Amino acid sequence: MNKRDLLAYSFLTVFAVFTIFSMLSMHSFGVPDENAMDQYIIDNTVEETGASNGVTAVVFDYRGFDTLGEATVLFTAVAGVILVFRRLKK
Amino acid sequence: MIANIPYIAAAALIIIGLYTIIFRKNLIKMLIGITIIESGVNLFLITLGYRKGGIAPIFTGAPAESTMMFPVPQALTLTSIVIGVAVLALMLSFIVHMYRHTKSLDVRKFGGDDQ
Amino acid sequence: MKGMSLIVRTIANISFPFILIYGFYIIAHGHLTPGGGFQGGAVVASGLVLMLIAYNAEWISQRIKESHLSIFESLGALSFVLLAFLGIIFGTAFFSNFLVGTESLFGGIPLDGAANINTGGIIPLMNFAVGLKVIAGLFAIVYVMAHFISKKEGKIA
Numbered sequence: 001m002n003k004r005d006l007l008a009y010s011f012l013t014v015f016a017v018f019t020i021f022s023m024l025s026m027h028s029f030g031v032p033d034e035n036a037m038d039q040y041i042i043d044n045t046v047e048e049t050g051a052s053n054g055v056t057a058v059v060f061d062y063r064g065f066d067t068l069g070e071a072t073v074l075f076t077a078v079a080g081v082i083l084v085f086r087r088l089k090k
Numbered sequence: 091m092i093a094n095i096p097y098i099a100a101a102a103l104i105i106i107g108l109y110t111i112i113f114r115k116n117l118i119k120m121l122i123g124i125t126i127i128e129s130g131v132n133l134f135l136i137t138l139g140y141r142k143g144g145i146a147p148i149f150t151g152a153p154a155e156s157t158m159m160f161p162v163p164q165a166l167t168l169t170s171i172v173i174g175v176a177v178l179a180l181m182l183s184f185i186v187h188m189y190r191h192t193k194s195l196d197v198r199k200f201g202g203d204d205q
Numbered sequence: 206m207k208g209m210s211l212i213v214r215t216i217a218n219i220s221f222p223f224i225l226i227y228g229f230y231i232i233a234h235g236h237l238t239p240g241g242g243f244q245g246g247a248v249v250a251s252g253l254v255l256m257l258i259a260y261n262a263e264w265i266s267q268r269i270k271e272s273h274l275s276i277f278e279s280l281g282a283l284s285f286v287l288l289a290f291l292g293i294i295f296g297t298a299f300f301s302n303f304l305v306g307t308e309s310l311f312g313g314i315p316l317d318g319a320a321n322i323n324t325g326g327i328i329p330l331m332n333f334a335v336g337l338k339v340i341a342g343l344f345a346i347v348y349v350m351a352h353f354i355s356k357k358e359g360k361i362a
Contacts, residue, residue: 012108016105020101032160038139038160038161042161045161050306051326053149054149055164056328059168060331067331073177080180082345085350150238176342182350186350
């Protein structure tokens, strides 16, 4: 075991302990804190957007900017893949 | 303590993925580690929005006065999944070209001049 | 790259229309049932990839061209952004749902907590735009990779 492996193992141990400790101090599973934004969306999504699917209403209406960024990332990735595999010579 | 088992599962997935990225020298295996970390993060996001006894936030055929899960973490997980697929395709195409140029998948061949 | 055996081709031919119908159903009912543009687009793209694997890359390239896939993807992205900008003109803000409650196409008013296929405003239209984009995008990735592999095998053999 050389010095680099030792460093990697110690980093991984610290990261694992920190992550598991922070997960243990989360709120308990199934009883989240009261969330006014989510409760508002659940209560008003049918009247405001006319969609029964709450997730689709959030994706396309309440948080449309997120979806715009997601579509941009997908477009850029597809353009990058096509660019990388482009035939250089016919 | 016992009620936090799903969080521990998400943390375990993240740690396994990080271990794979650090200690494997094959590029494909490092890619698999990245996708395992993504799965852990998606599981953590879904777990955050779960309410006990709740149903999915879809009103078609839902019984009246039923508790529903929070829709925002689920929508963000959907975003995360699609971005994960796109980034995975981009990384795979880069790996294909690195293999074509060096005939190797060992990550030590691409690095600097130590080792 | 010669494609797969006759059994696989026959089963792929039989199941391909059902996969397409199921995917378009998920896209069209995205505002009512679980699903939406991304999920349905992924289902339809999987059906197309099934045909690409059962036959070979040349068989697909005689029927679908790569430039057409790029055009469809750009069309989906452009219509998505255009619908968002129409919210500024006819509604209040970017991405505002200006069609809901206007009694026009997709603008029906949901009656006491029951949405149907005609309600939803711009959400079904955006589902179609994103579905088109995801179909073309995901299939273009696999298409380009399959062409790369088949070209390389042809060079070696």
